[in-house]
Amino acid sequence: MRTKPARAVNLLALLVLFTAGTGVVAGCDSDKDREARARQVADAWDGSRAAEVWGQGYYPTGDAVQLPENAFRSDADKRAYTTQNFVLRGELPATPRKDGQVKWESGGSLALPLMGAEKAYESVARGGNDGPHLTVTGAKLGEMTVATSRGPATVPAWLFTLDGYDTPLKRVALSPSTAPKSPVKPAGKLPTDELAPLGGLVEVAGDGRSVTVVATHGSCDDGPAVDVLETGGSVVLSASVVGTKDGPCTSDMRAEEVTVKLDRPVGDRVLLDAFTGRPVPYEERKGSAG
Incomplete structure (x- = not known):
């Protein structure tokens, strides 16, 4: 499942129509690589000692x-x-x-x-x-x-x-438990339209059926998107950037909140970042007045 901010939907739809008419399938290899990486992270965590430690800690x-x-x-x-x-x-x-x-x-x-x-x-x-x-x-x-x-x-x-x-x-009056060492290494240096690290977890919905995370993008794209892979022991989120364009761009990095819907509640499953291979850290909103 891929989730992206609403403003990018129409642009992506136009791109799909264009590629359908020209016979070109855009981003097919990137999608497969992203899914393969998410599966690698899930397989490494599910049933691991790290998952056991995570399940016993305060996060x-x-x-x-x-x-x-x-x-x-x-x-x-x-x-x-x-x-x-x-x-x-x-x-x-x-x-x-x-x-x-x-x-x-x-x-x-x-x-x-x-x-x-x-x-x-x-x-x-x-x-x-x-x-x-x-x-x-x-x-x-x-x-x-x-x-x-x-x-x-x-x-x-x-x-x-x-x-x-x-x-x-x-x-x-407590600090979170120390996070366990991940059983899988970070993905390494990849193009952001293939895979990018998440900025952090904003919130898990009350019913557990959606999570909101911070994803980043630049000034020459259509924004971030987040794919999800659900297993019995984990929920792996894969962030990327859609609609990248050539040309002069500013170097600023922009953060955007993306809400991802799940097939079933998160429950006690580990919420993982496909890029880092580690649990998505909670991003406390400093000074937020709600």
């Missing part, structure tokens, strides 16, 4: 930050958050224990090192300009629910009290 597929209820009360506060401009008034508490527990709704738990309040604060407060700011007046250790590769989980979180808000800003 978030949702943001590590949850906003206060009814955020934000003003455009200035929203701007402060998106620019990560915070001010700390007072002291942050010490970490009460060494480890924290990840508890999955489906069962099972995992102990991981607990992140200190100061490190958690610094992960959201990276601003430092003279514009609007949010004031943190205190923090305490609590919990929050986050989406993971193994389904929803309850995890420790630092609850930061914000001046002017009745509920806290929550930040997960």
Whole structure:
């Protein structure tokens, strides 16, 4: 299955009509090579030790930050958050224990090192300009629910009290597990119209039947496309660029979100990038106000 942004559909349709009339089949070899690479990645991962390690780890597929209820009360506060401009008034508490527990709704738990309040604060407060700011007046250790590769989980979180808000800003107090070493090497240097690396995972739909990823392209093409190969143990995504053109082009790289529909929910299958041969990393949207 190939998914691409809507704006590229008509252009691709015209290309198909043109090639049909001329007897030329465009991109046939690239399609076969891309499918062969996806199959190679799936075969390497399915039933592997790496897949076993992945299935036992904590890998978030949702943001590590949850906003206060009814955020934000003003455009200035929203701007402060998106620019990560915070001010700390007072002291942050010490970490009460060494480890924290990840508890999955489906069962099972995992102990991981607990992140200190100061490190958690610094992960959201990276601003430092003279514009609007949010004031943190205190923090305490609590919990929050986050989406993971193994389904929803309850995890420790630092609850930061914000001046002017009745509920806290929550930040997960754990770092993801270390990813296992991939059983297959990266694809190597290939033309982007054949295969390209993904920028990251944006989200998995609530029903698990689609995933949104970041794919990149340049200034002389019709945009990115993403193919999918589903197996019992993995979902392999193959990104490429369609409609490449000759001529002078700028060197800028453009990122675009692409939603890929699946035949069945992702479930506990590993979401893989065909180019890198590794799990697609979650791309947390820094400073996103939702």
